[in-house]
Amino acid sequence: MTYPLTREFLAGRLREHLSQNALTHIEDLIESVEEHGDNVQLVESGVSLDDSHLLIEGFVLRTIETGERRFIVGIHVPGDFIDLHRFALKRLDHTLVSAGSVRLGAVPHERLQTVMNERPDIARAMWFATLLDAAIHRRWIQALEQLDAPRRIAHLYAELHERLTMIGRQVPRALRTPFTQLDLADMCGVSAVHANRAVAKLRELGIGEIRRGDLYTDDWDALKRYARFDGSYLYGHGALKLQDD
Amino acid sequence: MTYPLTREFLAGRLREHLSQNALTHIEDLIESVEEHGDNVQLVESGVSLDDSHLLIEGFVLRTIETGERRFIVGIHVPGDFIDLHRFALKRLDHTLVSAGSVRLGAVPHERLQTVMNERPDIARAMWFATLLDAAIHRRWIQALEQLDAPRRIAHLYAELHERLTMIGRQVPRALRTPFTQLDLADMCGVSAVHANRAVAKLRELGIGEIRRGDLYTDDWDALKRYARFDGSYLYGHGALKLQDD
């Protein structure tokens, strides 16, 4: 069983507790695979409104636009259902944008409806996935309340490091992203100029070197310590691990 | 049908789309009612770990504590399920604390399990409720990224005004809360001293007067404009309203 499309869904989290049967069922939810280039608005574009989408490859940003400025309120990595909540909410309060090129798996809402009615085990996993998003949101709130700009950027990469590791993508010394410094600024709620200075400070401190979105470090622990990062909110195999019930 | 305990659950949002049967079933989920005083840690205290809780009366804060400092990452008003996600996550990444005295309705997880298996309509409403929390989290992230301290405080009260109105509690001229300025500071990610100056600025600008947590204003629209508040993220009866499906 390889599950080429959904292999990373909840990997490192609840996935290990799902039955083979459920995993196969989840793989079969994907009706089609779509590819998109950089900076594509995934909601208005070719993406159907009656589907929800699993991110298979690449990064997706959740943004809120206000005429003047863009705010990034979340990042998604492969294995994340990026708009599962649209199935329940019908509309989104924000925009989904690709960062770099992406591959998405489309799941028709009628199939999700069937899951809700007939497969409570899978429904619960879906619910769990959206709750993970909420837990990440809470940490972002706290990071914005607690940290200065350099630490916010470090926290961002620390979280990505952890999330990528959980889905089995090891990040030895370089974490590659397509993010510009303006993207980092919009994620951290600071100006682009200040994001640049924050990046420079991380370099000076020896915490990590960010070049065109790629972070290079040889001491992830030091980076995480600097960012006051504690990954338990990601509900991976650790302190807050989901117990067998 | 009055539903004395759960009358405010999803009121102004999905509630109107639920059947009488479902509403009765939801009311019957509540096994017992608990009362707690001010500043009680609801997770460690008398509150059972095998229950989730509906807030019936009062305010509850979601906080993350870090030895040195406390960060508030969310507020709950009556009608909110404050720890519904514990049913799915089993553990929480944060703490729930009463702000002022509260009444909670306890729902045993076994009843929720039955709902998940047998009542997809109610399960979906529960899911919807946790997604609303996530939408509010996203707006908080954006508010922290976008707004200065006085506007953050104004946004906070604007949101509370809207949420209380949705559950049928009109807020004509005074919005009463038990929040201290230190609470406001911890919600907005600023120091207590600065929260005080922000409150003073709102007063000087004629936006609103906050005295011991109670906000007095005679122009809610002006306050919301000042805070750049747009309530569509709350998924009430408006632009982003849930369509009949």
Next chain:
DNA sequence: CGTTCCCTTGAGTAGTTTCAATACTTGTGG
């Protein structure tokens, strides 16, 4: 009627913003 918590104010410091100018990178067409 005093203690305690909460609010207020002042002064100096640190973090962040804006505006503005300059360099580096990448991709494209000649």
Next chain:
DNA sequence: CCACAAGTATTGAAACTACTCAAGGGAACG
């Protein structure tokens, strides 16, 4: 293969926002 354009990154200076430390004032509760 070079030249240019567009996007991205860097740096400086002045203004603003927010922080800390510190002290004093006010309101609620016993």
